[in-house]
Amino acid sequence: MEQLQCHVKQYAWGKYGEESEVARLFADGHDNFQIDNKTPYAELWMGTHPDGPAQLKKCSTRLSTYLAKHPSLLTNNNSAKNIHLPFIMKVMSIRTTLSLQVHPTKEQARRLHELDPINYPDRNHKPELAYALTRFELLCGFRPAREILKNLQTFPSFRLLFGGDTYAKPLEDSILEEKKMGVVNQESRKCLENCFRFMMDPDRSDVHNLVSKLLLELDNGLRGAIEEGTAGVIRKMSVDFPNDIGIFSPLFLNHMILEPGQCCYYAAEELHAYLSGECVECVGCSNNTIRAAMTPKYIDRDALCSVLNYKMTEQKDYLVPEMKLTPCVDMYAPDCKDFQLHRIRVGTEHTSKEMLMPTLDCASILVVVSGKGTIEEATQENQLIGKYEVKRGDIFYIPPKHNVRFLECSEALEGYRTFSYEMGPDHDTRLVTPVSKSTINEKMLKLEADMEAPTTVVNKTPTAVVKV
Template identity: 35%
Template sequence: MEVNGDNPEKHLVKLKCSVQNYDWGRIGYDSRVARLFERNCGGQIEENKHYAEFWIGTHVSGPSFVEETDNVSLKNWILQNPKVLGDVVVQKWGRDLPFLLKVLSVGRSLSIQAHPDKELAGILHKLQPNMYKDANHKPEMALALTEFEALCGFISSEELDLVLKSVPEINEVIGNENRDVKEDRVLWSIFTKLMSIDRETISTTLSRLITRLNMEKEIRQLSSKEELVLKLEKQYPNDVGVLAALLFNHLKLNPGEALYIGANEPHAYLTGECVECMAASDNVVRAGLTPKYMDVKILCSMLTYNQGLPEILKGVPLNPYTRRYTPPFEEFEVDRCVLTEGATVVFPAVPGPAVFVVISGEGSMLTSSSEESVSVSVSEGSALFAPAGTEVCVSTESKVELYRAGVNNKVLMNTTPMI
């Protein structure tokens, strides 16, 4: 296969992918990310090292490389062969993948964070390019591989009233400033006041809260949110994010369920493993549960302050083995495919690119052109790029679980513009 030719055939391109070793990642072989990385690149896994994210895409912070070349990045290969993206993608996003696919292994909670919209991303990138490395927005979706917990969005008005009545420690630090605030600004006032309090006050307040909860635990069963506060405080002592967690929805996803997050929506992944897809960006504004750089003022000013539970996607069946998860974003959708022994499934050709990652098992992926058919053996850790117009047939004699990320089909079919 001539992957560097002027007119590359419509066949799969195997990729060598990057790994991120953030402190919240699972350690050594307990991390699915580590195992995928080892199988993908043959790298040596360090038993005491954190393995957080496995990236498949073109982003500069964690690029993938074309396997059958002399260290040519997928980004550069696409620049040399833009036809592999298809006309719709090139016209809309230029010569680059508009999405980034990841696998996450979360050992402890990530920061309370939000991703800026395009306008704010452009401003932040211009002002602080070392911190905000691109000018793109970052809508995203997490699809659970295991039981997966997250904080996402603010609790309802009714739940907020209950928190203010039942958690005296929060009232002590926010005072009565919200009494004269217009109703639609109450949550903004409470959250901004809470996130702006000095560290010494937060430390004292958290100490009282943790002491009270531990005492009450002896005489009653704590709520799941109260148990979460105790857990977070052990991970991030004296961190305002522990208190702020009481204001967010606490979600628990089962394998095969997905959560999507738009621009300017607060969230924090807590534990578990997932496949994550997003617009091709690495912009994050943080304000708690992290030792990293925090920008509280920006975060508090950018949030939507929407209240209530977010939508959980179950996926729409395409065939007996594949479910499609389509968030309301133009850049991407994700297919989850679980093949049983002896099964075969076809991913039809579409006018846009796709990437695949094999999570477990082994099998083969067949593509055909006008001149020849090419079969590629795949197994756990395999990552592949499929050019626009490529039909992919997957078969297995055992069992295979794989994921496909591609541009939202509604965009490729030229329907009404989306978010």
Template identity: 30%
Template sequence: MELLRNAVRPYAWGSRTTIAELLGLPVPAPHPQAELWMGSHPGDPSVLIDAGCTLLERIDADPEGQLGAPTARRWGNRLPFLLKILAAEEPLSMQAHPSAEQAAEGWAREEALGIPRDAAHRNYPDPTAKPELVCALTEFHALAGFRDPHRTVELLDAVRTPGLSPHIDLLAGQPDSDGLRALFTTWITLPSTALQALMPDLLEACVLHVKDHGEFSLECRTVLELAERYPGDAGVLAALLLNRLVLGPGEAIYLPAGNLHAYLHGTAVEILANSDNILRGGLTPKHVDVPELLRVLDFRCGPMPVNSGTASGRVRVYRTDAPEFELSRVDWAEGEDETVALGGPAPRILVCTDGAVEVECGGTTLIVTRGSSAWLCAADPAPLARPVSGTACQVFVATVGS
């Protein structure tokens, strides 16, 4: 059981205040801070503070002791998950992630072609899948999953323009996954001249719909905001096809392979398979590989399920079908001091997002304060957690899938 020092990723869409304030650093930060990485991904592994080595080095030196024999065998001596604090001040790129089979094939193909793993046009820097779950810490806005096409036709009808009419009719004539695939493919491959001709009337229709307080005002406002940030980007059109979500604190969404999504604004805890494979679909100046994106996208449609977790005593578990990870949350109100068992021995990362928590393993204790995190290896005794000094406290615990 050891405290971690974690890397901050300074992507342009990040916040200058959220992560800095969480870590107790000067605010505002000199540059945007987008993600706090906790784990052993080779791109930015956490450091075990007392030992002075990285978590990746520790696991490589003793995979069975750190991960447990079953996890080490199943995942090739790798920690299979990565935990993050995500702070989105501006929208992230629209993206999807491959399945395990797609990732293995794509990685082998790009390795054979000799594409450097850090190349801007590389799709598969890792050979593994990247399912993910994001759990809101603040109100969190996102686009995720293809909306029911009948509902999307209603939205498009509400902002119908002469240029948009053939596209609406295409989906109305086949309001299913195949129709969504056809319309998305049409939009993502539109020549820039056609896109530029289509957008002004559509944006004007969205403005009018918002002014009239129409049923789809939130969706239209999102399109207008995206168009301002990414003029001439086909992802602005694609946003019309996706569920527009507003998550409250503690609510989560699970994004399996092939789910097209874009995080728009807010702070969240994110857990994902230990991979950085991204197929972008727009809202970015970065590389967009349209054929490869279309190969991995899942066009199944309908409302995006919101996961509020399942309570077991004070522990709330966000269950998914991802074998790589499981996320749980524990909250204590001010004055509460109940000791909570965090389960049997297993590889875990614990991060405190409010207050301070005392973690005990076999008679050894560790204080984890707000913004701090700790590594608990499989050889550690089953941990117990309790808040420090009766203050309100919240911790998230990441481990392998059950």
């Protein structure tokens, strides 16, 4: 096992100072880090991705370099200078809405990288899992067809946004035909794509008026298929992003509310936006993002409209069920090879104070989010490697086939472990454009949402990079 020093991202949508679980957790696990209550702390990254590479605490060597020098199932090419894990584990603290966005498949990512390596620096896909630490809200995937139909029939502004009789009516007719026939066909998805492309037309000049009409419709009590809480989300978006086309997104996207302990997953090609709360997130080892709205950053409308799958999906289809492995370990395993997540609870009212974690044939990263205890590390043959005192904020890389046992817990301990049996991507030829810290600080002051050109923090020393 190797204790890690990891990275915090100061995106403008993050919670400020002590309000941020990211800041509190990072401070508990990283010596000499001081929380600034005027700074937003958005994400804690735990992985090897070049935009936020973990380092070994004992020597500051990058974890990716360490992996290249220590053969394992991950390293069938030990001549590489860096070996990357296939995932990034994150903790996120969200104050205000992130951009409306989608991530490409591997094949789409390769094509986008060839066409535009500055805006799409990674050749890898980025599926995502979010485990709620607090009440967690997000928009995810197009609503079921019946709900989109009801909202088109309820909100005249939404119907105009989607093209009125020219584009919205064919979508309405297609959905009604599906309902009549009792089958799902591709026609409604094609009609939805036509509506979405019309909505995203950069030359349209009616968005301001349509937003005003939508807010008036809400004030007059129109609700369609949305709940009262979703109406509140729309109103907040209209304040945070005045006259932005993304204000309409809760009418055609699922508004999901996860309670602590619930988990959701979505693959590439799914439109989404996180709204509020704190979560553990697992993503593929990529930083490619195609943005649609609610952002001052680059919006690639052609790529966006081409990448989306336009599936109209029930909320329940995004939920990941909890699988009980042992009395102390629960697993969240989506249909994805890039990552799986273990939730570990030791020494609670309902769990023992001693526990052997499942031994894995692959590498993993463990973060402790609460409690204190003693762990013992041994080889697969149970030869003792060492004993360690662990506490909240500690982050560890665990090599393949190592046995890790919790011997005792002085305080009930909770942790999260992400792992994968896949090989990670090659990031050695990735393009990164450095900028001055003053430039980033200036942007941070100007942008109130979705600033993804972060100041990266390792302990107390910031390094400024633009995520291109």
